[in-house]
Amino acid sequence: MSAESPAAQRKRPRAVLIATLLVLLASAVYGAGALNVFTLSRFESPGAEAGLAADALLAEFGTGAANVVLFVTATDSDVDSVASAAAGTALTAELAAHPGVAEARSYWTDGSPTLRGDDGTTALVLAHVPGDATEVRAGILPGLTEAFDRDGPALTVAVGGADQLFREAAELARGDFLLAEAIVLPGLLLLLLLLYRRTVAALLTIGIGLLSVLSTLALLRIVANFAEVSTFAANLTLVMGIGLAVDYCLFVITRFREETAAGKSIEDAVSAARAKAGRTVLFSAGTVAVSLSVLLLFPFPFLQSFAYAGIFVPVTAALGAVVVLPAALRLWGHRVTRTPKRSTEDGRWHRLVTAVMRRPVLTGGLALVVVLLLASPFLGVRFGLPDERALPADAPARVVTEQMNAAYPAEETDALQIVTTTAGPGADVAAYAIALSTVDGVAQVDSAAGRFVAGNRVADGDPARAKGAATWLSVVPTAERLDRDGTGLVAEVRAVAAPFAVLVGGYPAELTDFRDAMLDRLPLVLLLILIATFLILFLMTGSVLIPVKATVLNLLSLSVMFGALVWVFQDGNLAEAIGFTPQGSFEPSIPILMFCVAYGLSMDYEVFLLSRIKEEWDRTGDNTAAVARGIQRSAPLVTMAAAILALTFAVYATGDVVFLQMLGVGMALAVLVDATLIRGVLMPAAMRLTGRANWWAPGPLRRLHARVGLRD
Structure with missing residues (x-):
C-alpha cells in the first residue's frame, strides 16, 4: 500500500483530471477551427518535370494547364450561330477578366475543333487559375462558380475541371466527417455500455477518445502553421482517435477489473493495471506511430498529413489511457469494477485455441487457404489515374465531366503542355510538332508553327506561343488513349526527340510524376x-522468431484487405449496395496509406495478444499453455476492440467519396479478419508448430535484450 494519506492520494488524481479538462477545453476551442486552416492538395511531386514545366509556362507566357472549364450549351443548339458566337466570345472575355484567372480561351477564340462538341450543340471555355490547391479551390472557385454557373438567353453554362472535381470531393469529405461524428459517438457509447455494464467506464472511454481526437486536431492546426495539412487528415483522426482510445481503455480497464477481482484495493489495482497494461499500451502506440510516421518520407503534403495524424493520435490516446484514465479510476474505480462471470482459464477462446493447437497443420493450413482465397483478387490489381467517378453520380462536377467525355473524343482539358526556353528563332518547331502528332493517341498538336494532326498541318499557328527563345506546344490526347494508358502516353511523348531542351507538363504528366515518385520511395x-x-517486438519479447511471424501474419491480413478492395472497388462487386462507380483501377496513394494504417493496427492487436502470452510464458515456461491462456485472457478484449474500431471505419462506407469508402470498407474488413481468423487460428497454429523456439534469440541478442529490453 502507498505511504501517502488517503487525502493526498485523492488530491493528485484530481489535479490530473482538472489539468486534463483544461487541455480538453483548450483543444476543443483551438481545434474547432482546424478544418478551416487545413489545405487541399493536388497530385504533385515537388521538383518533378511536370511541376517545372508549369512554373516555366506561367513565368514565360502567363498561362498553364486548363484547371477550370466552362461547359457551354447553345440554347439554339448551334454553337456556330451568330448569337452563340457573340455570346461565347463575350463569355470568354468575362472569364479572362475574373479575379484570379490568368488566361482564358475557347472554341470561339481559338477555333480548335477539339473544343467543339461532336453534335455542334456544346463548346468549351478553358481557363488557367494559378495558385496552390487551397487558393484555387477555396479562394477562387466558389466565387467563380457562383458567377458563371448560369442559364442565359444564348448559352447555358456549367463549371467543371480538375480543381472543381477535387473541391467538391473535399466538401463531401467534410460532410462525411461531420456525419461520422454524429453516428460514431452515440453508437460507440451504446456498445461500450453493453460491454462494460457500467456507465462510468463507458463515459471515461468516450472521454479519452474525445481527448485524443480534439487534442490531435489542435496539434494538427499548430502544424498547419508550418506545413501543409490536408483536410482528409481530419477523417483519419476521428476514426483512429476514437478507435485507439477505445482499444487502450478497454485493455487498462479490463486489467484493472482483474486486479480488483483478485482482491486488490482500488489503489493497488490501478497501480498494477497501469504497470502491466500501460506497458502494452505504450508498445502498441509506438508500433502504430512508427507505421504511419514513415509516410513523412513521401514528398507529398497529402500523405505527410496522415503521418502527422498517425503520430499524434496514438500518442494522445496512450497518454489518456496511462495517465488520465488511472487518475479517474483512483477516484471512481468502485463504479467501474465488475466481477468476472467465469474463470478465464476455460473460456471459449481457450477451447478454440487448444483445438487449433491440437492439429496445427490441419487448422492452420485450412485457415491459410481461406486467407489466400480471399486475397487472390489482388493478383489482378491495376493501378491507374483518378477521375470523376470518385464522386457520386449526381455531383455537379462529375455530371459536367461525363457530358464532356460523351461529346468530346479528344481531351483538350488534359492536354500535355510542352515548354522550352531554348528554342531560339531558328528552331524547327514544326518538325517537332509533326513528330508529336504521330504518337499513338495524340489527337492534335498546337504550336506557334501551326496545328498538326497525324503529321499534317491543318491550321495556322498561334504567334502567342512563341516569345523570344521560349515556345510552348499543347499535345491534345484522345480520350480513349488517356483512359487506356495515360502514363504510357506521357512516356511516349517525353521520348520524342526534340531539337531543344523541353519540359513536359500538364495534368496527365503531373499524375505520372506523382505516381513514379511515390513508387520510388x-x-x-x-x-x-x-x-x-x-525492433519494437524484439524489445518487448526478446525473441527473433516472434517478430518475423508477426510480420508474416500482418502481411497475410493486409492481403485479405487488398483482395477485397480489388473485388469490390476495382471489379465493381457490391457497387450498387455501397453506392459508387467502379473505375477499374486504383490510384496508388490510397492503398499505400491503407497499408500503413492497417499494418499499425494489426501490430496493435499483436502486441495485446503477445503481452499476455509472454506473461504466461514467463510464469510457466509452457509454450502451449501460455498461448492458450494468453489468448483466452486477451482475445475477447481484442475482438470487442476490433468490432468497435471496425464500426468507426465502416461509417465511411456510407459516405459519398470513393476514397473514403475504400478506407472504410477495407480497414473494417482488415481489422475484423486480423482479430479473428489471423490471431485466433493462424497465430496459435504457428506458435504451436515452432514451440519453444518462439522465445529463442542468439546469444548476442539475448544479452542485448537483457540490457535494453523493456520488461515489467
Whole structure:
C-alpha cells in the first residue's frame, strides 16, 4: 500500500483530471477551427518535370494547364450561330477578366475543333487559375462558380475541371466527417455500455477518445502553421482517435477489473493495471506511430498529413489511457469494477485455441487457404489515374465531366503542355510538332508553327506561343488513349526527340510524376516499417522468431484487405449496395496509406495478444499453455476492440467519396479478419508448430535484450 494519506492520494488524481479538462477545453476551442486552416492538395511531386514545366509556362507566357472549364450549351443548339458566337466570345472575355484567372480561351477564340462538341450543340471555355490547391479551390472557385454557373438567353453554362472535381470531393469529405461524428459517438457509447455494464467506464472511454481526437486536431492546426495539412487528415483522426482510445481503455480497464477481482484495493489495482497494461499500451502506440510516421518520407503534403495524424493520435490516446484514465479510476474505480462471470482459464477462446493447437497443420493450413482465397483478387490489381467517378453520380462536377467525355473524343482539358526556353528563332518547331502528332493517341498538336494532326498541318499557328527563345506546344490526347494508358502516353511523348531542351507538363504528366515518385520511395518505406516494428517486438519479447511471424501474419491480413478492395472497388462487386462507380483501377496513394494504417493496427492487436502470452510464458515456461491462456485472457478484449474500431471505419462506407469508402470498407474488413481468423487460428497454429523456439534469440541478442529490453 502507498505511504501517502488517503487525502493526498485523492488530491493528485484530481489535479490530473482538472489539468486534463483544461487541455480538453483548450483543444476543443483551438481545434474547432482546424478544418478551416487545413489545405487541399493536388497530385504533385515537388521538383518533378511536370511541376517545372508549369512554373516555366506561367513565368514565360502567363498561362498553364486548363484547371477550370466552362461547359457551354447553345440554347439554339448551334454553337456556330451568330448569337452563340457573340455570346461565347463575350463569355470568354468575362472569364479572362475574373479575379484570379490568368488566361482564358475557347472554341470561339481559338477555333480548335477539339473544343467543339461532336453534335455542334456544346463548346468549351478553358481557363488557367494559378495558385496552390487551397487558393484555387477555396479562394477562387466558389466565387467563380457562383458567377458563371448560369442559364442565359444564348448559352447555358456549367463549371467543371480538375480543381472543381477535387473541391467538391473535399466538401463531401467534410460532410462525411461531420456525419461520422454524429453516428460514431452515440453508437460507440451504446456498445461500450453493453460491454462494460457500467456507465462510468463507458463515459471515461468516450472521454479519452474525445481527448485524443480534439487534442490531435489542435496539434494538427499548430502544424498547419508550418506545413501543409490536408483536410482528409481530419477523417483519419476521428476514426483512429476514437478507435485507439477505445482499444487502450478497454485493455487498462479490463486489467484493472482483474486486479480488483483478485482482491486488490482500488489503489493497488490501478497501480498494477497501469504497470502491466500501460506497458502494452505504450508498445502498441509506438508500433502504430512508427507505421504511419514513415509516410513523412513521401514528398507529398497529402500523405505527410496522415503521418502527422498517425503520430499524434496514438500518442494522445496512450497518454489518456496511462495517465488520465488511472487518475479517474483512483477516484471512481468502485463504479467501474465488475466481477468476472467465469474463470478465464476455460473460456471459449481457450477451447478454440487448444483445438487449433491440437492439429496445427490441419487448422492452420485450412485457415491459410481461406486467407489466400480471399486475397487472390489482388493478383489482378491495376493501378491507374483518378477521375470523376470518385464522386457520386449526381455531383455537379462529375455530371459536367461525363457530358464532356460523351461529346468530346479528344481531351483538350488534359492536354500535355510542352515548354522550352531554348528554342531560339531558328528552331524547327514544326518538325517537332509533326513528330508529336504521330504518337499513338495524340489527337492534335498546337504550336506557334501551326496545328498538326497525324503529321499534317491543318491550321495556322498561334504567334502567342512563341516569345523570344521560349515556345510552348499543347499535345491534345484522345480520350480513349488517356483512359487506356495515360502514363504510357506521357512516356511516349517525353521520348520524342526534340531539337531543344523541353519540359513536359500538364495534368496527365503531373499524375505520372506523382505516381513514379511515390513508387520510388515505396521500397524504403516498407523496409523501414518492417525494421521498426521488428525492433519494437524484439524489445518487448526478446525473441527473433516472434517478430518475423508477426510480420508474416500482418502481411497475410493486409492481403485479405487488398483482395477485397480489388473485388469490390476495382471489379465493381457490391457497387450498387455501397453506392459508387467502379473505375477499374486504383490510384496508388490510397492503398499505400491503407497499408500503413492497417499494418499499425494489426501490430496493435499483436502486441495485446503477445503481452499476455509472454506473461504466461514467463510464469510457466509452457509454450502451449501460455498461448492458450494468453489468448483466452486477451482475445475477447481484442475482438470487442476490433468490432468497435471496425464500426468507426465502416461509417465511411456510407459516405459519398470513393476514397473514403475504400478506407472504410477495407480497414473494417482488415481489422475484423486480423482479430479473428489471423490471431485466433493462424497465430496459435504457428506458435504451436515452432514451440519453444518462439522465445529463442542468439546469444548476442539475448544479452542485448537483457540490457535494453523493456520488461515489467
